[in-house]
Amino acid sequence: xxxxxxxxxxxxxxxxxxxxxxxxxxxxxxxxxxxxxxxxxxxxxxxxxxxxxxxxxxxxxxxxxxxxxxxxxxxxxxxxxxxxxxxxxxxxxxxxxxxxxxxxxxxxxxxxxxxxxxxxxxxxxxxxxxxxxxxxxxxxxxxxxxxxxxxxxxxxxxxxxxxxxxxxxxxxxxxxxxxxxxxxxxxxxxxxxxxxxxxxxxxxxxxxxxxxxxxxxxxxxxxxxxxxxxxxxxxxxxxxxxxxxxxxxxxxxxxxxxxxxxxxxxxxxxxxxxxxxxxxxxxxxxxxxxxxxxxxxxxxxxxxxxxxxxxxxxxxxxxxxxxxxxxxxxxxxxxxxxxxxxxxxxxxxxxxxxxxxxxxxx
Amino acid sequence: xxxxxxxxxxxxxxxxxxxxxxxxxxxxxxxxxxxxxxxxxxxxxxxxxxxxxxxxxxxxxxxxxxxxxxxxxxxxxxxxxxxxxxxxxxxxxxxxxxxxxxxxxxxx
Numbered sequence: 001x002x003x004x005x006x007x008x009x010x011x012x013x014x015x016x017x018x019x020x021x022x023x024x025x026x027x028x029x030x031x032x033x034x035x036x037x038x039x040x041x042x043x044x045x046x047x048x049x050x051x052x053x054x055x056x057x058x059x060x061x062x063x064x065x066x067x068x069x070x071x072x073x074x075x076x077x078x079x080x081x082x083x084x085x086x087x088x089x090x091x092x093x094x095x096x097x098x099x100x101x102x103x104x105x106x107x108x109x110x111x112x113x114x115x116x117x118x119x120x121x122x123x124x125x126x127x128x129x130x131x132x133x134x135x136x137x138x139x140x141x142x143x144x145x146x147x148x149x150x151x152x153x154x155x156x157x158x159x160x161x162x163x164x165x166x167x168x169x170x171x172x173x174x175x176x177x178x179x180x181x182x183x184x185x186x187x188x189x190x191x192x193x194x195x196x197x198x199x200x201x202x203x204x205x206x207x208x209x210x211x212x213x214x215x216x217x218x219x220x221x222x223x224x225x226x227x228x229x230x231x232x233x234x235x236x237x238x239x240x241x242x243x244x245x246x247x248x249x250x251x252x253x254x255x256x257x258x259x260x261x262x263x264x265x266x267x268x269x270x271x272x273x274x275x276x277x278x279x280x281x282x283x284x285x286x287x288x289x290x291x292x293x294x295x296x297x298x299x300x301x302x303x304x305x306x307x308x309x310x311x312x313x314x315x316x317x318x319x320x321x322x323x324x325x326x327x328x329x330x331x332x333x334x335x336x337x338x339x340x341x342x343x344x345x346x347x348x349x350x351x352x353x354x355x356x357x358x359x360x361x362x
Numbered sequence: 363x364x365x366x367x368x369x370x371x372x373x374x375x376x377x378x379x380x381x382x383x384x385x386x387x388x389x390x391x392x393x394x395x396x397x398x399x400x401x402x403x404x405x406x407x408x409x410x411x412x413x414x415x416x417x418x419x420x421x422x423x424x425x426x427x428x429x430x431x432x433x434x435x436x437x438x439x440x441x442x443x444x445x446x447x448x449x450x451x452x453x454x455x456x457x458x459x460x461x462x463x464x465x466x467x468x469x470x
Contacts, residue, residue, distance in 0.1 A: 177374075178374060215384045218390065219387060221394065222390050222391055222394060222407065223377060225394050226405075226406065226407045230405075243395035245399065246398065338391060338392060338395075
């Protein structure tokens with residue numbers, strides 16, 4: 001199917017093949033920014049007392065729509081997902097639609113009967129961890145957060161639920177990194193995801209001096225690649241930053257598929273890999289905080305049965321691809337910075353680049 | 363197990379060495395990225411050199427079917443040496459490959 005300017009899709013044949021990565025095509029959902037914590041490194045500035053939340057019916061209508069375009073995994077974040085009143089409904093419907101359900105949680109609210117019920121609809125739950133008890137509690141701005149998180153992990157183990165850990169990487173991580181990997185493995189985690197701190201939201205003000213520079217990323221990359229092998233296959237280690245050489249070898253990891261590539265209805269989810277629904281119901285590409293210049297739509301649109309993706313492909317895809325292409329060539333040209341936190345870079349560039357609707361000036 | 367912990371701590375210490383330049387770290391990770399590109403599984407990294415560490419040895423595994431990739435790996439300019447040990451009796455099915463990346467620390 002190809003998108004046309006009228007906003008419909010026809011069954012035109014693709015003219016060439018593209019090396020897409022297999023795997024999950026993710027809808028990253030932030031149904032509320034309400035949280036029981038106010039972490040220093042939070043990129044969405046989630047906090048207690050934030051009442052606004054998305055309507056589950058609007059979310060599930062969008063999930064149904066997006067499923068037809070190849071999206072196959074729902075990743076719920078927040079805020080703390082277990083504080084979202086519609087979580088059970090959304091995950092149950094999502095499962096029926098054939099999505100894999102992934103939830104990122106602080107793990108502190110898993111002991112209730114409600115939480116145990118919700119866990120049944122979750123394929124993988126990722127628990128955030130900042131290091132040892134002292135560092136974790138300090139980053140979470142709450143004494144006892146680590147102990148409560150451990151209680152949540154105990155619930156997961158008792159229920160034999162697959163779980164992983166997510167660690168936000170800051171320079172202070174270095175001293176606890178080996179122990180963190182050992183701990184995650186000892187707990188039986190299937191995944192340890194290491195995500196460099198991104199200076200957005202509360203992190204921009206409270207963690208401004210905790211930038212992970214190239215020198216630090218090199219160290220983590222070297223150590224992380226060894227640890228990847230050490231813990232494979234019991235625990236997968238995912239480093240959320242890429243070596244420039246690997247991007248040059250596989251441009252598709254940076255969502256770049258060569259000059260003149262144009263996505264269509266069949267390839268949209270494969271080319272983009274991730275879309276995000278923020279707390280307002282806005283759908284943006286790739287990562288939370290992406291500039292609204294590249295807004296795909298609002299989940300209310302699917303409620304009203306408008307062809308959100310087709311419209312996007314016809315009117316805005318070219319602009320987005322220009323951004324992806326420019327960012328790719330920025331990486332190619334930058335021989336100084338080998339390690340690339342691509343999601344942070346692309347979000348930053350989405351706000352920086354003065355793109356035109358036309359490609360004439362590029 | 364204890365020995366393994368020790369060399370992990372040694373590696374951490376080596377990487378944390380304030381005298382190691384950014385260029386050296388860049389070289390290490392570039393080599394590792396290249397090895398990954400050629401499907402080498404990094405098994406172990408340890409420092410070498412007495413009395414001062416001169417660099418690191420990266421030990422990796424490569425499937426016997428990927429032996430042709432060694433030709434490409436020999437071209438990595440940052441490498442000071444490669445040692446290859448076939449694993450598997452009587453017929454090797456795996457290669458234990460050790461890559462030496464050296465002269466990283468400013469002595470003094």
